[in-house]
Amino acid sequence: MTIQLRKVLISDEIDDICLEILRKNGVEVVKNCNLSKEDLLKEIAGYDGLIVRSATKVSAEVINAGVNLKIIGRAGTGVDNIDTEVATKKGIIVMNTPGGNTLSAAEHTCTLIIALTRNLGEASKSMKDGKWDRKKFMGTELYGKTLAIIGLGRIGKEVALRMQSFGMTTIGYDPIISSDESATFNTEWMPLEKIWPLADYITVHTPLIPQTKNLINDAVFGKCKKGVKVINVARGGIIDEDALLRALQSGQCGGAGLDVFIEEPPKDYTLAKHPNVIATPHLGASTIEAQVRVAEEIAQQFVDLAQGRSLFGAVNANALANALNPALRPWIQLAEKLGTVGSQLTKTLSVNNVEVLIYEKSLEAAGSALVSSVMIGYLNTSLAENGDILPKNLNIINSPIYTKQSGIKTTSTNKCKSGQLKSGITVEFQSAGGEVLEICGVIAGEHSLLTSVQANTFKVAASLHGETIVYRVDKPVSLADIISAAEKDGLKVSAISASEVKHGQGFGIINLELPVTQGLNHLNQTVNSAYVCSL
Numbered sequence: 001m002t003i004q005l006r007k008v009l010i011s012d013e014i015d016d017i018c019l020e021i022l023r024k025n026g027v028e029v030v031k032n033c034n035l036s037k038e039d040l041l042k043e044i045a046g047y048d049g050l051i052v053r054s055a056t057k058v059s060a061e062v063i064n065a066g067v068n069l070k071i072i073g074r075a076g077t078g079v080d081n082i083d084t085e086v087a088t089k090k091g092i093i094v095m096n097t098p099g100g101n102t103l104s105a106a107e108h109t110c111t112l113i114i115a116l117t118r119n120l121g122e123a124s125k126s127m128k129d130g131k132w133d134r135k136k137f138m139g140t141e142l143y144g145k146t147l148a149i150i151g152l153g154r155i156g157k158e159v160a161l162r163m164q165s166f167g168m169t170t171i172g173y174d175p176i177i178s179s180d181e182s183a184t185f186n187t188e189w190m191p192l193e194k195i196w197p198l199a200d201y202i203t204v205h206t207p208l209i210p211q212t213k214n215l216i217n218d219a220v221f222g223k224c225k226k227g228v229k230v231i232n233v234a235r236g237g238i239i240d241e242d243a244l245l246r247a248l249q250s251g252q253c254g255g256a257g258l259d260v261f262i263e264e265p266p267k268d269y270t271l272a273k274h275p276n277v278i279a280t281p282h283l284g285a286s287t288i289e290a291q292v293r294v295a296e297e298i299a300q301q302f303v304d305l306a307q308g309r310s311l312f313g314a315v316n317a318n319a320l321a322n323a324l325n326p327a328l329r330p331w332i333q334l335a336e337k338l339g340t341v342g343s344q345l346t347k348t349l350s351v352n353n354v355e356v357l358i359y360e361k362s363l364e365a366a367g368s369a370l371v372s373s374v375m376i377g378y379l380n381t382s383l384a385e386n387g388d389i390l391p392k393n394l395n396i397i398n399s400p401i402y403t404k405q406s407g408i409k410t411t412s413t414n415k416c417k418s419g420q421l422k423s424g425i426t427v428e429f430q431s432a433g434g435e436v437l438e439i440c441g442v443i444a445g446e447h448s449l450l451t452s453v454q455a456n457t458f459k460v461a462a463s464l465h466g467e468t469i470v471y472r473v474d475k476p477v478s479l480a481d482i483i484s485a486a487e488k489d490g491l492k493v494s495a496i497s498a499s500e501v502k503h504g505q506g507f508g509i510i511n512l513e514l515p516v517t518q519g520l521n522h523l524n525q526t527v528n529s530a531y532v533c534s535l
């Protein structure tokens, strides 16, 4: 799969280095940060790529209007403003720049913790109002206090390291970070229920997902120390805003540092205006350094992808990473061709399971890419022939979704250590009734070759390339007879290969110089069945 990146739209405020890098690499770029939703819907059809920050809402409507979109880039971390599910279904890559703004977001979190504990916001405001009030703004030290970090990923870890220098004890929770790993940055991993009563400060650094929505709510505030302070530089909604207001009003929560809100900008500023709240308008990543970094990174990632070098930052395209690896590319192509041939030879079977068996060591990690590619070939033919609506752009990104929809189960199995002398890959198409079609292929140089069907070996491996006819016989038929029949059907044969005939079946591949334009009457009288494939 190659990505043709001719024209990219930048619809949010992104550093100009992004435009420079893209243009230097021959990509036309338009930056327009003032597009209304309606304008964006009209404009987007003309672009192959879109780059945003958090302001542009890349909804299903926008993605559907982007009929030429191949890639959506987020110059930043959170992709919650992009409908990644719809993009994936349409075969569009979604990419972010993980890490580019980590330090800035971590520093902003630390700034809010410090500002909260010394009432900096209100104290500064009172000075601006011409007041000298030293008593009202008595603070507390951070030294010796406990900071709970929910989400021990990139930002959570950097916050821990920085706040430890103030003498804070850091504890935390993350479902995928082990206690050993969190111990490497001096943070004791604990389950949430143990954390709540211990924390003097709680800071959240998770994505906003169903599991983290309203993670800190009325019940949690009830389990915390009276006066606990909370900080959210992650996403609005991880702390329940209504519950927070109630806790601030009752004094159960002693203060909140908020950079993000459920609605941005908020319609209701009650929370931001509360005297114990320090609020900033989503400034976590707003530093010169972070903005240059994310702009540079997203542009370079776009260029690397278009030039087939890397897929760094893609959040929805694991399989594609293998497809871009030059060493694996021919195998990925072979897999798709085996899928196409398999779909022709299983026309009479109701396939419900497809298994890819891998006999090459170099392909051990490429199972999901090979399966996705087999299914592109299989579905492209079988959906078309069943009269189903074919997705416009069936590719390695959305093939798993359409496979799931088709009800076919898929697996890949590494057979390298099985001691068998086989090479290449084998695809087994299995029906509910227990019938199996097994086809095997290998790569020679860059060429895809079919080596056997149903364990019937081809005397000379057949080339899977271009306009091809796959046929089946139930007894040996001479190649001369088959070529003669094909020529009577107006075909120009460039090569032919046949398998041995065992247990009443044999298979063959006819390579053609030109596409088939008429019926295969003579051929169909000479072999049992013949199918046209474009490979």
Ligand SMILES: NC(=O)c1ccc[n+]([C@@H]2O[C@H](COP(=O)([O-])OP(=O)(O)OC[C@H]3O[C@@H](n4cnc5c(N)ncnc54)[C@H](O)[C@@H]3O)[C@@H](O)[C@H]2O)c1
Pocket: 077, 078, 079, 099, 101, 102, 105, 150, 151, 152, 153, 154, 155, 156, 173, 174, 175, 176, 177, 205, 206, 207, 208, 211, 212, 233, 234, 235, 259, 260, 282, 283, 284, 285, 286
């Ligand atoms: N305010 C800003 O300007 C700003 C800037 C950068 C990032 N962010 C946001 O900060 C958040 C964290 O970013 P990051 O780069 O550290 O991401 P990350 O992926 O490195 O870390 C997030 C961590 O959250 C953990 N997590 C997921 N579900 C969890 C749960 N139920 N409970 C506890 N932990 C859970 C994950 O396992 C992961 O380790 C993201 O939401 C991102 O969008 C905001």
Ligand SMILES: O=C(O)[C@H](O)COP(=O)(O)O
Pocket: 053, 054, 055, 075, 076, 077, 078, 079, 101, 282, 284, 285, 286
């Ligand atoms: O997830 C992120 O990267 C931050 O929320 C930054 O968002 P921004 O690019 O809109 O500042």
